[in-house]
Amino acid sequence: MSSNKEEVKLFGLVESPFVTRVEIALKLKGVEYKYEEEKWGNLSETLKKYNPVYKKVPVLVHNDKPISESLVILEYIDETWKQNPILPSDPYERALARFWTKFIDDKCLNVMRKVSFTLDEKERENAIEEMEVALQFLENELKDKFFGGDEIGIVDITAAFIALQEVMGLKLFTSEKFPKLFNWSQNFNNHPIVKEKLPPKETYLAFYKARLESLAASK
Amino acid sequence: MSSNKEEVKLFGLVESPFVTRVEIALKLKGVEYKYEEEKWGNLSETLKKYNPVYKKVPVLVHNDKPISESLVILEYIDETWKQNPILPSDPYERALARFWTKFIDDKCLNVMRKVSFTLDEKERENAIEEMEVALQFLENELKDKFFGGDEIGIVDITAAFIALQEVMGLKLFTSEKFPKLFNWSQNFNNHPIVKEKLPPKETYLAFYKARLESLAASK
Structure with missing residues (x-):
């Protein structure tokens, strides 16, 4: 659907759930793009030039104009x-969607990071409690197949890393405790475009294991 | 400019720079609204009902529909x-504006909080260094009278608390070090609508002093 004049490039890292968000959105839109894989811990000068503030992926470059975050x-x-x-097209629905994407990034992400990467057992228990409070808000918010209704929307895309917990078999949320979120994660992970764009489970697991090992080594 | 059918309410706290943002925007738009002042440390049940996730101001209620953040x-x-x-109307310009609002909230706000409320001298010095790196990015970004060009835009409104540092005489940035930001803060603070909506300097200073005292007392 892109015209000949358009050039869309995405600078990413295969393990980054933030990059996955952008890939899912581009695929949903049918936008053709060139993917440039960066190197973890050794980002290219081009990437740093495009995102001088954070020096992070993802960066989308559309006709030479870079966008970060x-x-x-x-x-x-x-x-x-x-x-x-x-x-959504309605301003109020848009506001609610933005509120939940912010909630997912500000609350859920940090707390799930703690759950995944805390080695101390007590700290991990506290983080799990905190995570369950956050997930309960999302559970209550789910009214349809997806947060976006019948189709995947910005809240679903933002929450991709939550659905991924299931793929990884981490059992951070169960069908008993969060039945709607559990169903949502199944629907999301089985969506054809998500299936195509989510990196293989093994990639994530290897990355996760490496991070845990480096954490243990640095204790 | 609001029709008879519309009801706009804002739940706020006079010291909150987040509430000030919403007030400036409503005033710029010429939207009539009813302001409900909350009590610090003792928020109303109505507020908590409207913002059950964060239980924080500001909450805007438009025709009974609440919006937070x-x-x-x-x-x-x-x-x-x-x-x-x-x-801005252009999608790329909109993306840049959103990037900078996020930068102001994620980076500048936290670091300026540290600078303002850290009692340890060494920590404060480090925070000032960090703050200067962040402010330099904003300094480089300022091309016109305002971040929004000739008129106040979303980035200016988001950065209101930075301009306020000047009002409070905290001298966190000087005309020598950040000439463009310094001029911007003068232009911003002297804008008729900002002038009308920024709480009196004394209110902020009293609040600031009270927080510093409670910090010192809890050491």
Whole structure:
């Protein structure tokens, strides 16, 4: 659907759930793009030039114009390629969608990081409690197949890393405790475009294991 | 400019720079609203019902529909009342504006909090260094009178608390070190609507002093 004049590039890292967000959105829109894989711990000068503030992936470059921060990129994608909207059209619904993407990034992400990468048993227990409070809000918010309704929207895309916990078999949330979230994660992970863009489980597990090992080594 | 049918309420705290953001935006748009002052440390049940996730101000209630999180509210205001836009119309310019609002909230806010409320001298020095790196990015970004160009935009509104440092005479940035930011803070603070909506300097200073005293007392 992109015209001949357009050039869309995505700088990413295969293990980054933030990059996965952008890939899912581009695929949902049917936007063709060139993917440039960065090296963990040794990012290219080009990447650093494009994102001098954070020096992080993802960076989307559209006709030589770089955009950083996954949520900012998702809004840009939705405004630039109108097909298959990922944000609702109603201003109030849009506000709610933005509220939940922010909640996922500010609350859920940090607390799930703690759960995944805390070696201290007591700390981990506290983090799990905190995570369950956060997930309960999402559980209550799920009214349909997806947060976006019948189709995947910006909240679902932002929450990709939560669905991934299931893929990885981490059992951070169960069908008993969070039945709606559990079903959602199944629906999300089985969506054809998500299936195509989520890196293989093994990639994530290897990355996760390596991080845990490096944490243990640095204790 | 609001019709008879519309009811706009804002739940706030006079010392909150997040509430100030929403007030400036509503005033710029010429939207009439009813302001409900909450009590610090003793928020109303209504507020908690409207914002069950964070239990924080500001909450904007438009025709009985509550919206939380100041940046989400600012986008809602811009989408709902189209006059005097605070976001640019071009998608790339919008992405940049969103990037900088996020930068101000994620980086500048935390580091300025540290600078203002750290009692340890060494920690404070480190925080000042960190703050200067962050402010330098904003300094480089300022091309016009305001971040929004000739008029106040969403980045200016988000950065209100930075301009306020000047009002408070904290001298966290000087005209020598950050000439463009310094000029911006003068222009911003002297804008008629900002002048009307920024709480009196004394209110902030009293609040600031009280927080410092309670910090010192809890050491």
